[in-house]
Amino acid sequence: xNNIYVWLEEVCRPLxxxxxxxxxxxxxxxxxxxxxxxxxxxxxxxxxxxxxxLEAMGDASEMRRLMAASYxxxxxxxxxxxxxxxxxxxxxxxxxxxxxxxxxxxGWSLKRLFDDPAESILNTMAFYKYMDPETQIVEGRCDDxxxxxxxxxxxxxxxxxxxxxxxxxxxxxQFIVLILKINSPLELDAATDEFRYYLTAKDNKDxxxxxxxxxxxxxxxxxxxxxxxxxxxxxxxxxxxxxNLYNTDQDIEWIDLFYxxxxxxxxxxxxxxxxxxE
Amino acid sequence: MNxxxxxxxxxxxxxxxxxxxxxxxxxxxxxxxxxxxSDDTFDMREGTLYPVLHSxxxxxxxxxxxxxxxAGRTRKYYHITDKGQRELARQKEQWEAFSGGVNxxxxxxxxx
Numbered sequence: 027x028n029n030i031y032v033w034l035e036e037v038c039r040p041l042x043x044x045x046x047x048x049x050x051x052x053x054x055x056x057x058x059x060x061x062x063x064x065x066x067x068x069x070x071x072x073x074x075x076x077x078x079x080l081e082a083m084g085d086a087s088e089m090r091r092l093m094a095a096s097y098x099x100x101x102x103x104x105x106x107x108x109x110x111x112x113x114x115x116x117x118x119x120x121x122x123x124x125x126x127x128x129x130x131x132x133g134w135s136l137k138r139l140f141d142d143p144a145e146s147i148l149n150t151m152a153f154y155k156y157m158d159p160e161t162q163i164v165e166g167r168c169d170d171x172x173x174x175x176x177x178x179x180x181x182x183x184x185x186x187x188x189x190x191x192x193x194x195x196x197x198x199x200q201f202i203v204l205i206l207k208i209n210s211p212l213e214l215d216a217a218t219d220e221f222r223y224y225l226t227a228k229d230n231k232d233x234x235x236x237x238x239x240x241x242x243x244x245x246x247x248x249x250x251x252x253x254x255x256x257x258x259x260x261x262x263x264x265x266x267x268x269x270n271l272y273n274t275d276q277d278i279e280w281i282d283l284f285y286x287x288x289x290x291x292x293x294x295x296x297x298x299x300x301x302x303x304e
Numbered sequence: 305m306n307x308x309x310x311x312x313x314x315x316x317x318x319x320x321x322x323x324x325x326x327x328x329x330x331x332x333x334x335x336x337x338x339x340x341x342s343d344d345t346f347d348m349r350e351g352t353l354y355p356v357l358h359s360x361x362x363x364x365x366x367x368x369x370x371x372x373x374x375a376g377r378t379r380k381y382y383h384i385t386d387k388g389q390r391e392l393a394r395q396k397e398q399w400e401a402f403s404g405g406v407n408x409x410x411x412x413x414x415x416x
Binding site for chain 2: 049050054056057059060061064082083084085088089092093095096097098
């Protein structure tokens with residue numbers, strides 16, 4: 027064999043993966059060139075230097091065998107795949123972020139994901155479509171926290187407005203929506219879902235609001251004033267429950283929310299009077 | 305001096321790692337370093353060096369990177385990794401024990 031290119035092709039033949047093949051080919055060719063330059067500097071004539079440098083590269087068959095033995099295509103492949111996957115994941119995260127920013131306010135968004143879940147409940151509960159367009163929302167206030175064992179309950183939002191329940195014959199002059207935050211030391215389990223069935227309310231005029239699920243009147247109708255709850259798990263260890271009170275009085279000043287079940291009870295007050303708006 | 309190739313074959317990884325311990329080198333540079341530092345005792349052939357380099361790289365003992373060289377060429381330099389440093393220390397210890405034993409047996413006792 028008297029040609030370096032033939033020698034290189036022979037030696038690199040076992041490297042089936044093209045980038046590996048090309049890298050080894052270039053490295054060996056550079057090595058040959060370094061040796062050639064060195065010999066020429068030493069005064070060796072070009073033809074003799076080429077032969078000497080080629081001979082120093084060794085026997086092509088033996089070198090090919092050794093290259094094949096040290097070559098681990100699977101390892102190379104896995105390494106390259108992992109790099110591609112890393113790049114793809116990074117691109118996907120960046121694109122998701124951009125998408126979320128573009129779609130902010132339209133369905134899913136980063137804002138939705140990280141904003142106050144109480145707001146998310148209000149946005150998703152279809153509460154607004156029942157409202158009278160002329161209505162003004164009055165924001166109430168509740169600073170109390172109730173505790174039952176390890177659980178803590180706080181009304182984080184209290185809203186009052188005029189409206190009409192969808193697909194219901196009755197028109198309600200007033201809605202009140204309370205967003206109750208339930209903190210628990212552990213992830214809430216299914217049993218906690220029952221909690222909402224034992225909520226009732228009473229306003230400052232001693233008007234009572236029964237739970238609609240457990241106190242249906244004969245004929246399947248809800249009571250005149252009633253409580254309906256809806257909610258869901260928004261974050262680990264906390265749950266937000268939306269509590270709708272229907273047919274409340276127009277100039278209501280405060281609402282007491284009661285829970286009473288199996289000897290455990292608490293009450294929380296949401297105020298809508300002048301004190302609340304200060 | 306020409307000597308039995310099998311004497312070298314068992315210690316090529318140790319020699320290559322020892323060269324790279326001092327500084328990053330490319331293939332031709334490693335051969336030149338070995339030659340110089342051994343007073344022309346070790347004239348490692350390319351057919352020996354490159355499979356060893358690729359094997360060490362696959363084992364994570366060394367890593368490689370490209371660097372610009374003269375005349376618009378790039379060279380592939382090799383760098384010893386932390387894992388390679390630990391392997392070098394282990395192989396040095398083995399070699400000293402082995403060569404000391406050989407020297408004691410053949411009666412020269414240079415490392416004894």
